[in-house]
Amino acid sequence: xxxxxxxxxxxxxxxxxxxxxxxxxxxxxxxxxxxxxxxxxxxxxxxxxxxxxxxxxxxxxxxxxxxxxxxxxxxxxxxxxxxxxxxxxxxxxxxxxxxxxxxxxxxxxxxxxxxxxxxxxxxxxxxxxxxxxxxxxxxxxxxxxxxxxx
Amino acid sequence: xxxxxxxxxxxxxxxxxxxxxxxxxxxxxxxxxxxxxxxxxxxxxxxxxxxxxxxxxxxxxxxxxxxxxxxxxxxxxxxxxxxxxxxxxxxxxxxxxxxxxxxxxxxxxxxxxxxxxxxxxxxxxxxxxxxxxxxxxxxxxxxxxxxxxxxxxxx
Numbered sequence: 001x002x003x004x005x006x007x008x009x010x011x012x013x014x015x016x017x018x019x020x021x022x023x024x025x026x027x028x029x030x031x032x033x034x035x036x037x038x039x040x041x042x043x044x045x046x047x048x049x050x051x052x053x054x055x056x057x058x059x060x061x062x063x064x065x066x067x068x069x070x071x072x073x074x075x076x077x078x079x080x081x082x083x084x085x086x087x088x089x090x091x092x093x094x095x096x097x098x099x100x101x102x103x104x105x106x107x108x109x110x111x112x113x114x115x116x117x118x119x120x121x122x123x124x125x126x127x128x129x130x131x132x133x134x135x136x137x138x139x140x141x142x143x144x145x146x147x148x149x150x
Numbered sequence: 151x152x153x154x155x156x157x158x159x160x161x162x163x164x165x166x167x168x169x170x171x172x173x174x175x176x177x178x179x180x181x182x183x184x185x186x187x188x189x190x191x192x193x194x195x196x197x198x199x200x201x202x203x204x205x206x207x208x209x210x211x212x213x214x215x216x217x218x219x220x221x222x223x224x225x226x227x228x229x230x231x232x233x234x235x236x237x238x239x240x241x242x243x244x245x246x247x248x249x250x251x252x253x254x255x256x257x258x259x260x261x262x263x264x265x266x267x268x269x270x271x272x273x274x275x276x277x278x279x280x281x282x283x284x285x286x287x288x289x290x291x292x293x294x295x296x297x298x299x300x301x302x303x304x305x
Contacts, residue, residue: 006226006229009230009233010163010229010230010233013230013233013234013281014233014281016234017233017234017235017281018260020235021235021260021262021277024262024263025261025262025263054234055234073298073299077298077299078298127239127241127263127273127275127283127285
């Protein structure tokens with residue numbers, strides 16, 4: 001029951017967080033922004049604005065960032081082709097994947113693998129890697145060009 | 151010398167709801183539930199702690215960020231962080247994660263990650279009903295480095 005402005009504010013944040021959790025949980029699926037917004041119970045347009053207000057990047061930027069971070073991990077540790085990894089982390093187009101990957105890491109997927117293969121994350125539990133590192137843009141990238149690809 | 155950790159604070163948005171969540175859903179027991187300084191609005195402090203039945207020397211104190219302990223700005227900031235889901239990072243352990251995952255899920259606990267194999271054990275992630283996230287882990291006796299540190303390959 002929402003009875004005060006503070007409770008309404010917290011309920012709003014909770015709805016945004018539920019939608020964010022969908023991206024954290026189902027990032028490998030072909031997530032559609034309308035479906036993600038529906039988890040918050042907001043329209044797509046309102047959701048994008050509200051999410052950026054709370055978390056500092058748009059849902060699309062957040063999801064792309066998480067998928068690229070997963071691709072980085074796979075390139076370091078898994079014996080899979082770039083095309084396989086592209087598909088595994090939820091990109092439907094290799095070109096889009098490569099462009100987004102280079103934008104985030106400064107390297108193409110192949111160059112990244114050449115540089116970092118075999119250098120796994122170290123002794124950092126997966127939960128910390130995921131929730132502390134996974135979805136956040138580097139500060140310099142916030143407010144950068146909108147990524148409309150996912 | 152330090153002998154261990156005995157009380158950890160978890161900020162929650164509502165103590166009655168948190169008490170129900172941590173006992174009825176997670177299966178912890180209430181250790182203490184008492185108020186000092188009166189029960190009224192802004193009047194006192196409710197000291198509510200829970201813990202695992204098999205671990206009597208460790209408890210969580212479920213605290214509400216509000217007056218009288220905190221100024222309004224600090225309380226609002228903390229409530230915001232909890233609701234946004236950015237706080238947490240404790241680890242609960244289990245001896246049968248696959249069974250307990252199904253039990254907790256059936257009770258409506260929100261999981262951010264289903265159980266996955268890690269070098270240190272099998273690990274899931276869930277949130278409490280305020281938004282705090284916790285790792286839920288069945289530890290291995292020995293590290294298994296054939297398992298990924300991160301959640302990619304097994305998906």
